[in-house]
Amino acid sequence: MPQITDDQRDPGILANVTNDFATCKVPVREDMANAHAVVLSRLARPGAWWTGAERICIAAEARAAITCPFCVERKKALSPYTIEGKHTIDPMTEGVLTEPIIAMVHMMVTDVTRITQKAIEDLANAGFSDGHYVEALGIVVAIRSMDQTCRGLGVPVHALPSPVAGEPTGARPAPLVDGEAYVPMLAREQPHAPDEDLWGADFAKTIPNVARALSLVPDAVRDWFALSDVQYIPAGKFGAVNEGRNLSRPQIELLAGRVSALNDCFY
Amino acid sequence: MLLRVSAQSIGEEVELTGVVEGAESVDERIPAGKELTAFADAVVEGDQATLDAARTDLLAAVSPEQFVDAAGVVGNFERMVRIADGIGISLDPNFTDVTADMREDLGLNEFASAVHTLGNQKVTTE
Numbered sequence: 001m002p003q004i005t006d007d008q009r010d011p012g013i014l015a016n017v018t019n020d021f022a023t024c025k026v027p028v029r030e031d032m033a034n035a036h037a038v039v040l041s042r043l044a045r046p047g048a049w050w051t052g053a054e055r056i057c058i059a060a061e062a063r064a065a066i067t068c069p070f071c072v073e074r075k076k077a078l079s080p081y082t083i084e085g086k087h088t089i090d091p092m093t094e095g096v097l098t099e100p101i102i103a104m105v106h107m108m109v110t111d112v113t114r115i116t117q118k119a120i121e122d123l124a125n126a127g128f129s130d131g132h133y134v135e136a137l138g139i140v141v142a143i144r145s146m147d148q149t150c151r152g153l154g155v156p157v158h159a160l161p162s163p164v165a166g167e168p169t170g171a172r173p174a175p176l177v178d179g180e181a182y183v184p185m186l187a188r189e190q191p192h193a194p195d196e197d198l199w200g201a202d203f204a205k206t207i208p209n210v211a212r213a214l215s216l217v218p219d220a221v222r223d224w225f226a227l228s229d230v231q232y233i234p235a236g237k238f239g240a241v242n243e244g245r246n247l248s249r250p251q252i253e254l255l256a257g258r259v260s261a262l263n264d265c266f267y
Numbered sequence: 268m269l270l271r272v273s274a275q276s277i278g279e280e281v282e283l284t285g286v287v288e289g290a291e292s293v294d295e296r297i298p299a300g301k302e303l304t305a306f307a308d309a310v311v312e313g314d315q316a317t318l319d320a321a322r323t324d325l326l327a328a329v330s331p332e333q334f335v336d337a338a339g340v341v342g343n344f345e346r347m348v349r350i351a352d353g354i355g356i357s358l359d360p361n362f363t364d365v366t367a368d369m370r371e372d373l374g375l376n377e378f379a380s381a382v383h384t385l386g387n388q389k390v391t392t393e
Contacts, residue, residue, distance in 0.1 A: 028330030031337060043372055054345035109381045112352045141346040149342030153335065182355035196272045215352040228348065233337035246332035247340070250281065250297050255287035255340040255376055256347075258307040 001235045002197050002222045007218040009037040010044070013161055024153045034150075035157060035230045039142050040103075041224045045162040047190050048171050048217050049131040052163030055139055057097050058105055059160055060090035063147065065109035072110075082177070100126040101136060108140040113264050117182045130183040131172065138220025138245065145227055174219050186215035200220070208238065223264055303337055310341045314316040 014037035017200055021028035043059060046052050065071050070085040077083040087099075087106050096106075100123055120133050126171045147157045174192045176184040190201045195218040199207050211228075213223055214220035232252070244252055286303055292385035302325045305359030322379075326334050346389035 004344070019275055025326065026334055028280050028335055029332075032335070034283055045276075108349055110351055112349045115355075117355065123385050126389050134354070137350065141349045141353075142351065145346035146341045147342075148310055148345040149338050151318070151339030152306070152322070154319075180357065182353075185354075185356075210351055211272040213350045213356050223347075224350075227343060231343035236347065245336045246330060247303075247336040248298070251303060251333075252295070254286065254300055255303055255307050255337060257283070258289075259306050259311055259341055259344035260348050261287050262308065262311045263326045263345070263348040265351055 001199060001203070001229075002225050004058045004226055005032060006036050008041060009034065010041040010161065012042045013037045013044075015185050017158055020150065020155050020158055023155045028153060029230065031230045035226045036146050036149075038226050039146065040158060040161050042223060043139060043142070044232045046166040046168050047135050047219060049129065049135045049168050050139075050167065051168060053096055054134040055135075056160050056163050057090070057093040058101070058136050058139045059143045060096065061102055061105040062109050062143045063157070064093070065106035068106055068110070069101055071106050074104060074107075075111050077230045078113060078221075080111055098126075101128055101132070104133070105136055105140055106129075108137055109144060110145070115182075120182050131170075134183055134216040135220060138217055138223060141219075141221045142227065145231065147212065149231060173215065176216065180209075181213065184216055185209075188212075191215070191218070198225075204238070206239065211235065299325070299333075302328040306337055307341050310338070311345065 008188065017033045017037045017040065021033050039127045044052050045055075045057055046054055048056055049193075050058065061085050065087075068088045068159065070087050073085060074080045074083050087102055089097075089102055093102065104115075104119070104123055107119075120130065123133055124130065150157045159180075173186055173195045175187045175189065177186050186198070188207065189204050191198050198218055199211075211221070211224060214224060228235060232244060233240075233249075242249055244250075247255075281294040281296055282292075283294075285291075285297075289308060290301045290304040295301075295306050297303075302321075306321045307323045309318040313321065322334075325337060329337070363389060
């Protein structure tokens, strides 16, 4: 599984995260600050399909969606695809992201259970590939996860970083398989170079689908592991059902199940 | 599913209804289960006052280290649910059969996302 190393995190970002956590009523684990800093540092850099500036705007829209009146209206509609209106966006997004991806990012936050394969195909017809979609979702879920952790802790959400210049790589990992989900995912075997760090042959057969889900964009999986390792259970111990953290495993799974139920998530 | 199995691993059988119905239905054999559930509800759906109260109650019921774990887990699963539904992944094969009774009992097959999560697998409803 991917390992966090010092060179993956920007020292300034780590200092900001550490300062946010220092406002908590109780001490926050250092590994959680490190993981958040790694994810935010990666957010600032160009990805496979989006520039650093676009990635940060996607994160900003993940936050803007929470208070977007049109998202509330759309959530109430019988079909989210028949209602017309305009999303309330973060000012930094103006001129950087276009309406189709803004609408999809807002839906990822506020109405994700009604995203369909057709909606992803429509996004492709608007010029955004499956890679664009998966990378955007990876950003949205990482920001949502860190923000909700901060909300629970009672500390400020982390400031979004400044973008790092550069162009997306357009790289697709291998070997991909179609037909298991709305988008291709890496097969249940060790990924080919340069992504062989994602999981080894020993974990390949038992890796849960939710860990493979974002694998069209390997860095999204690296973010997935970085956060899961410190906010849930380290990947190699998923199946060790008596393994907890400071909370027991049943306490952890109670929280996991409850959050899933509140989000109408069957998985 | 993992709640049931993890409880069994420490010699307990727990009722799972609290997962769907909320804090008042949480099995009392899970230490601080009510406070944990109320905290999860408050982070996901609560206003600021509700969250502040839930945080205070949880901090009174668990250690500071456990409180930090709880915030992390809630944040983590706000992510997991969106990945699962946003990518349309199916339930892992080894979970489908063993969760059949539990899904029926808790009404999980009625969740909108069951359509893609079960894929081609049959949903049994009364």
